[in-house]
Structures are given as C-alpha cells and as structure tokens.
Amino acid sequence: xxxxxxxPILDVADVTAGYGGRAAIRGISIQVYRGEAVGIxxxxxxxxxxxLNSVFxxxxxxxxxxxxxxxxxxxxxxxxxxxxxxxxxxxxxxxxSLRVRDNLEIARRNASSASVADEAESxxxxxxxxxxxxxxxxxxxxxxxxxxxLSIAMALMWQPSMLLLDEPTVGLAPAVAxxxxxxxxxxxxxxxxxxxxxxxxxxxxxxxxxxxxIIRNGDLVGEETAAALLARDEYWDLF
Numbered sequence: 414x415x416x417x418x419x420x421p422i423l424d425v426a427d428v429t430a431g432y433g434g435r436a437a438i439r440g441i442s443i444q445v446y447r448g449e450a451v452g453i454x455x456x457x458x459x460x461x462x463x464x465l466n467s468v469f470x471x472x473x474x475x476x477x478x479x480x481x482x483x484x485x486x487x488x489x490x491x492x493x494x495x496x497x498x499x500x501x502x503x504x505x506x507x508x509x510s511l512r513v514r515d516n517l518e519i520a521r522r523n524a525s526s527a528s529v530a531d532e533a534e535s536x537x538x539x540x541x542x543x544x545x546x547x548x549x550x551x552x553x554x555x556x557x558x559x560x561x562x563l564s565i566a567m568a569l570m571w572q573p574s575m576l577l578l579d580e581p582t583v584g585l586a587p588a589v590a591x592x593x594x595x596x597x598x599x600x601x602x603x604x605x606x607x608x609x610x611x612x613x614x615x616x617x618x619x620x621x622x623x624x625x626x627i628i629r630n631g632d633l634v635g636e637e638t639a640a641a642l643l644a645r646d647e648y649w650d651l652f
Contacts, residue, residue: 420483422447422575422607423468428477430467436475437463438631443609445575448601450608450621455628456652461611462503464628465577468609469493469500481575494523497574503583503611506564509553513544513563516552520567529572536604537566540596558589565596575607576600582617594620615648627651 421444431437438460445451453461466472468479470490479486486493508516517534524530538545541562547555552563561581568576576597582590598621600606612618618625619639627635635651642648 419446421445421480422482423609424478424480424483425464425468426478426480428464428467428474428479430463430472430474430477432463432472436631438467438628440477441628441633442477443626443633445607445609447574447607448605449623450597450601450610452618452622452625453609453611453628454613454615454618454625454648454651459628459652460631461628462579463631465500465579465609465611469498469577471500491523494571494573495525497572498577499568499571499573499575500577501561501564501568501579501581503580507552507555507560507567509551511552512548513550513552513555514548516563516567517548517570520570524570525572530570533569533572534566536600537569540599541566556589557584558586558593561585561589561593562596565593569600573606575609578608578610578612580611580613582612582614590614590617591620597621615642619643 423445425441425443428441429436429439441464453464455461467474470486470488470493473488481496481498521530543559544562544566552560581593594617597608610618619642623639625637625642626633
C-alpha cells in the first residue's frame with residue numbers, strides 16, 4: 414500500500430521518554446496510516462511498551478512530539494480516548510472482580526453516545542460471541558483468550574479510529590491467538606481501524622501488519638515490510 418499522498422493518522426517524531434531520570438526510548442520516529450496495521454518488535458525491555466504509553470498519554474515524553482489525526486496528543490488519556498485512541502495493555506486489562514456484563518457497562522459509559530456503544534456491542538457480539546455467552550461470569554474467571562477478547566470489546570465501545578495493542582497473544586493458545594488476529598483484520602477491513610501492535614510473534618503479527626519497526630535497547634534500529642519479513646528464514650538478528 415502506498416501512502417505518499419496521505420497524512421499519517423499517527424506521527425511520532427523524535428520521541429524520547431522514560432521513567433524518572435532514565436530514558437527507555439530515545440529519538441523514536443514512526444508513522445501509521447489510516448486502515449493500516451504496524452508492528453513494533455524488539456527484545457524484552459527494548460522500550461516497546463514505553464512507546465505505546467507515550468503515544469497514549471500514560472507517560473509524557475521528555476522530548477519530541479506525538480500527533481494523532483494531525484493534532485498534538487495531550488497527557489490527558491481521557492481526552493485522547495475521545496479523539497479516537499484506545500489502548501489494550503498487556504496485563505490488568507479487565508476488572509477481574511466484576512462480571513463481564515459490568516466490565517462492558519463501564520466501557521459503555523465512556524462511549525460518545527448510546528448509539529455508538531450499541532453499534533460497538535453489536536460488532537463485538539459478532540467477533541467475540543463467547544464473551545457474550547458469559548455475561549454473568551466474573552471477568553477473572555474467564556480464560557486468558559476470553560479476557561483478551563473482552564478487553565478488545567471494551568475498547569471498541571469508544572469507537573476508536575486507532576487501537577494500541579501490547580502483546581495481545583501473551584498466554585494464549587495458538588488457535589485463540591489466531592482468532593484474535595482474524596477479528597482485528599475484520600475490524601481493519603470493515604471499519605478502517607488503524608492498529609499499532611507490540612507483538613513478539615512474527616507469525617501472528619504478520620496476519621495483519623504491513624510494516625514492522627524494530628527497537629533495540631531503546632533505539633529504533635530498522636523498519637521492514639511484511640513481504641521482507643516473510644521472505645526471511647529467521648528473525649533472531651532483529652532482537
């Protein structure tokens with residue numbers, strides 16, 4: 414896909430960010446376009462989650478800019494959600510002590526309107542029917558794959574134009590991981606959803622991603638197309 418004439422939906426320019434006095438990422442620049450899925454790969458501790466948190470507004474960059482839909486993003490996460498950005502973190506992504514029904518209701522309250530929430534719920538029912546068969550169960554009693562599906566269903570309540578995903582396949586059986594990524598592909602095709610996904614498994618990531626950025630020790634060290642990655646025999650040198 415060519416994007417020469419388009420403005421990116423997400424434009425991260427020269428971002429340095431971290432915790433306390435330590436920079437976890439340095440001078441990172443990436444772009445994502447409407448309807449595109451882009452992957453972030455790297456070893457554990459490379460700075461991938463820090464990058465997602467910087468985009469979402471969970472941490473404030475020390476320098477650089479994050480533009481979303483050609484507007485500067487703020488450190489106010491609720492404001493960024495209203496602009497169309499949603500994050501599904503790697504852990505703590507559902508309220509385990511509440512029923513599935515209550516988790517969805519909490520997410521519904523942040524929707525821009527009842528009609529938006531209704532449409533999102535209808536979409537989620539089609540994509541993740543198993544979640545809606547367990548509305549009265551505690552979210553903590555669901556399997557890992559069901560919790561991941563619930564977390565995505567909750568994020569869809571906000572009708573995001575871009576979804577940030579942190580390690581969506583962690584702890585999932587291969588068949589469940591494939592179902593999650595197939596659902597994401599449907600959302601891209603039917604709703605023009607853009608996705609920025611941190612994922613260690615190249616196999617799953619390339620089910621949706623057109624391009625992949627590689628981060629090593631906090632630095633951006635490369636960008637590969639999906640076609641180039643598929644042509645490789647191994648990936649160890651990327652980490």
